[in-house]
Amino acid sequence: MSSEKNPTRERILKAAWSLLESGEGGAVRMSDIAKASKISRQALYLHFPNRADLLIATTRYLDEVHDIDGRLTKSRKAGSGSARLRAWVEAWSEYIPVIYGVAKALMAMKDDDPEALAAWNDRMSAVREGCSAVVADLKAEGALVGHLSEEEAADLLFALLSVRTWEELRIERGWTQARYVNLMQETARRTFLKLNS
Amino acid sequence: MSSEKNPTRERILKAAWSLLESGEGGAVRMSDIAKASKISRQALYLHFPNRADLLIATTRYLDEVHDIDGRLTKSRKAGSGSARLRAWVEAWSEYIPVIYGVAKALMAMKDDDPEALAAWNDRMSAVREGCSAVVADLKAEGALVGHLSEEEAADLLFALLSVRTWEELRIERGWTQARYVNLMQETARRTFLKLNS
DNA sequence: TTTTCACTTTACACAGTGTCAAGTTGACAT
DNA sequence: ATGTCAACTTGACACTGTGTAAAGTGAAAA
Numbered sequence: 001m002s003s004e005k006n007p008t009r010e011r012i013l014k015a016a017w018s019l020l021e022s023g024e025g026g027a028v029r030m031s032d033i034a035k036a037s038k039i040s041r042q043a044l045y046l047h048f049p050n051r052a053d054l055l056i057a058t059t060r061y062l063d064e065v066h067d068i069d070g071r072l073t074k075s076r077k078a079g080s081g082s083a084r085l086r087a088w089v090e091a092w093s094e095y096i097p098v099i100y101g102v103a104k105a106l107m108a109m110k111d112d113d114p115e116a117l118a119a120w121n122d123r124m125s126a127v128r129e130g131c132s133a134v135v136a137d138l139k140a141e142g143a144l145v146g147h148l149s150e151e152e153a154a155d156l157l158f159a160l161l162s163v164r165t166w167e168e169l170r171i172e173r174g175w176t177q178a179r180y181v182n183l184m185q186e187t188a189r190r191t192f193l194k195l196n197s
Numbered sequence: 198m199s200s201e202k203n204p205t206r207e208r209i210l211k212a213a214w215s216l217l218e219s220g221e222g223g224a225v226r227m228s229d230i231a232k233a234s235k236i237s238r239q240a241l242y243l244h245f246p247n248r249a250d251l252l253i254a255t256t257r258y259l260d261e262v263h264d265i266d267g268r269l270t271k272s273r274k275a276g277s278g279s280a281r282l283r284a285w286v287e288a289w290s291e292y293i294p295v296i297y298g299v300a301k302a303l304m305a306m307k308d309d310d311p312e313a314l315a316a317w318n319d320r321m322s323a324v325r326e327g328c329s330a331v332v333a334d335l336k337a338e339g340a341l342v343g344h345l346s347e348e349e350a351a352d353l354l355f356a357l358l359s360v361r362t363w364e365e366l367r368i369e370r371g372w373t374q375a376r377y378v379n380l381m382q383e384t385a386r387r388t389f390l391k392l393n394s
Numbered sequence: 395t396t397t398t399c400a401c402t403t404t405a406c407a408c409a410g411t412g413t414c415a416a417g418t419t420g421a422c423a424t
Numbered sequence: 425a426t427g428t429c430a431a432c433t434t435g436a437c438a439c440t441g442t443g444t445a446a447a448g449t450g451a452a453a454a
Contacts, residue, residue: 027410029409029410029411030410030411030412031410041411042412042413042414045411045412045413049412050411050412051410051411051412
């Protein structure tokens with residue numbers, strides 16, 4: 001949609017993306033992004049009003065390139081509620097590594113910068129909706145565990161699937177992605193499904 | 198132990214603690230702590246070499262005052278493995294709100310500052326050990342679910358009980374502390390125990 | 395009385411963000 | 425060829441927050 005129009009802008013976004021993705025030892029500064037974009041630091045401000053907006057635009061660019069919304073939505077068409085839960089956990093889990101670099105930078109900013117907070121919440125709303133939808137399916141089928149309200153279940157699933165939890169298990173504790181996905185699916189099954197078949 | 202000796206130092210720690218606890222809209226600066234301690238900013242550096250060390254000392258002071266290690270250890274003497282799991286989840290859950298302010302500041306620093314990272318890991322090691330111990334009990338009783346190794350179970354429990362997850366549910370989603378504790382106990386039960394009685 | 399300790403005041407270096415103003419450069423229109 | 429416009433560059437600077445350095449104060453200990 002909005003891509004392809006402005007080559008410099010896109011070069012900046014790609015540079016920011018790859019710097020954030022690779023981590024490159026610590027915080028990514030405006031001057032780093034400028035250097036990687038082969039542009040002066042000041043010129044960044046001709047394209048983005050501030051660092052927060054640049055990061056936000058990077059996230060959107062990422063979502064656009066990977067068609068996150070499309071992929072996540074697609075995962076919801078699986079057959080039964082429990083299959084949908086499995087598919088949903090997998091779809092989102094596979095997406096986390098892709099956005100992790102950018103997400104980390106945005107998470108770090110959201111404590112200070114209200115705009116970054118808003119952007120983060122906006123980006124996370126698709127995931128929240130996915131959680132709610134899956135839980136609603138389970139509820140409709142009577143497969144949702146008795147002790148959780150629909151809202152509680154959605155909150156809990158969202159927390160379970162948070163980037164932070166992924167970070168803790170995958171990065172800090174060194175789990176493989178496959179192990180993470182499998183155990184999250186199993187944990188979700190046991191936590192939310194009425195019958196543990 | 199180390200308290201009571203140096204009144205100014207303790208005044209600083211108390212000031213830092215209360216500022217961090219109340220959040221007070223955003224990051225707590227050295228000058229904020231100085232003002233709250235009724236001391237000059239520079240004098241802070243006579244007591245602590247840098248901000249990271251001050252925050253770390255604040256955490257230790259907090260642990261000392263609340264006797265976290267004692268309390269956490271005590272929770273492990275419940276009867277059965279499942280009772281111990283419940284008690285452990287509750288003990289740590291009740292402690293999170295106490296340390297939340299300081300923890301948040303330390304978590305924000307640990308991306309940049311390796312000393313802050315080390316301090317955070319050090320402080321969390323007690324919790325990790327608790328998780329491992331509880332899981333080991335379950336395993337010994339044959340109550341641990343089959344699809345998880347002892348290490349995986351400990352990692353997962355630790356992630357489930359992370360400050361970030363508490364923050365997400367309690368602060369972001371507005372859960373009450375009681376609801377958080379109950380649902381975490383239930384979730385832990387369903388996730389880790391073989392028989393869902 | 396002198397020394398020492400805990401602290402104050404003032405000043406400054408440094409990093410990183412964001413702003414401002416005065417160029418430069420190339421494309422395109424006339 | 426000339427003028428204009430947009431995109432970009434260069435250099436300077438304000439601001440915030442951390443951390444360092446040095447000289448001074450005041451009270452209590454020796």
